Amino acid sequence: MAAQAGPLVDLSIDNDGIAILTMNRPPVNSLNLELLEEIGKSLDEVAKNKTKSMILTSSSPSVFSAGLDIMEMYKPDLKRAEIFWTTLQDVWIKLFGSSYITAAAINGHAPAGGCLLSMSCEYRVMVEGKYTIGLNETALGIVAPTWFMDTMCHTIPIRQAEYALTTARMFTVDEALQVGLIDESASDKADAIDKCKKFIRKFDKIPSLARAVTKQKIREGPLVRLQKNRQQDTAEFLGFLKNPKIQQSLEMYIQSLKQKAAK
Numbered sequence: 001m002a003a004q005a006g007p008l009v010d011l012s013i014d015n016d017g018i019a020i021l022t023m024n025r026p027p028v029n030s031l032n033l034e035l036l037e038e039i040g041k042s043l044d045e046v047a048k049n050k051t052k053s054m055i056l057t058s059s060s061p062s063v064f065s066a067g068l069d070i071m072e073m074y075k076p077d078l079k080r081a082e083i084f085w086t087t088l089q090d091v092w093i094k095l096f097g098s099s100y101i102t103a104a105a106i107n108g109h110a111p112a113g114g115c116l117l118s119m120s121c122e123y124r125v126m127v128e129g130k131y132t133i134g135l136n137e138t139a140l141g142i143v144a145p146t147w148f149m150d151t152m153c154h155t156i157p158i159r160q161a162e163y164a165l166t167t168a169r170m171f172t173v174d175e176a177l178q179v180g181l182i183d184e185s186a187s188d189k190a191d192a193i194d195k196c197k198k199f200i201r202k203f204d205k206i207p208s209l210a211r212a213v214t215k216q217k218i219r220e221g222p223l224v225r226l227q228k229n230r231q232q233d234t235a236e237f238l239g240f241l242k243n244p245k246i247q248q249s250l251e252m253y254i255q256s257l258k259q260k261a262a263k
């Protein structure tokens with residue numbers, strides 16, 4: 001992977017007071033520990049500054065996020081793996097449970113953890129193209145954690161979520177629109193951000209406390225479930241990493257990604 005040039009995230013506030021959080025870990029914004037830590041810090045900053053809303057996007061021209069960095073799971077240092085997993089849990093709790101308005105401008109592929117980040121926002125606009133979005137864990141021989149599944153069930157009907165999760169379905173932009181995995185499509189990133197802003201403006205006349213408490217109450221179930229089971233969830237993740245068969249599957253998957261990239 002190319003050496004990192006520049007900060008891993010950019011957080012800016014536009015003239016309307018909307019925070020734009022841009023992931024910037026070329027080539028595919030795979031979520032390693034350092035990127036997750038930076039996303040977490042940015043979410044804290046948005047909350048602390050009482051910014052009314054945030055749009056999550058990517059600096060890549062074709063990938064929103066490739067999901068978790070597989071190298072964090074392949075033959076890992078277990079201490080780092082534990083910190084990696086708890087940081088991912090923290091990011092999800094902060095984003096899914098945020099009181100401010102959130103939207104994702106999905107300007108490219110969004111598999112697995114990339115799909116999770118976008119589903120944790122309240123609104124999704126995806127750029128048209130040959131991009132796909134979904135939770136593909138079962139195709140890798142791994143099981144999406146319960147809170148990934150809960151987030152999908154919070155986004156699309158449970159029957160569709162079960163089918164998508166068990167078949168590792170990656171949705172095209174049109175398919176995602178049809179099932180409600182995304183709310184709108186857009187012609188390019190600027191259009192996606194404009195559409196996210198239009199969504200955010202819908203709340204101009206809604207009292208912000210009522211909006212925030214309503215959001216947090218409707219999201220309470222999945223949040224409480226993870227908060228109660230955090231240690232067990234982490235133990236399952238670490239147990240999964242210690243399984244030789246899983247390590248073998250990950251090795252094969254890494255090889256297939258490298259072969260595809262070399263073509």
Ligand SMILES: CCCCC/C=C\CCC/C=C/CC(=O)SCCNC(=O)CCNC(=O)[C@H](O)C(C)(C)COP(=O)(O)OP(=O)(O)OC[C@H]1O[C@@H](n2cnc3c(N)ncnc32)[C@H](O)[C@@H]1OP(=O)(O)O
Nearest residue numbers: 001030066067068069070109112113143237240257258261
């Ligand atoms: C019973 C209870 C069990 C409990 C178990 C608990 C937990 C386990 C659950 C763990 C959850 C995991 C969720 C995840 O997010 S796993 C990650 C899944 N992600 C993917 O499968 C995406 C893989 N990537 C792609 O499909 C494509 O890269 C793409 C995103 C569509 C972009 O394609 P393209 O633009 O063509 O880029 P390349 O494919 O050429 O890739 C460039 C470069 O990047 C490397 N790479 C890609 N994805 C990842 C990744 N996720 N992690 C690390 N590295 C990645 C790729 O290998 C290339 O590298 P080189 O240039 O060095 O060859």
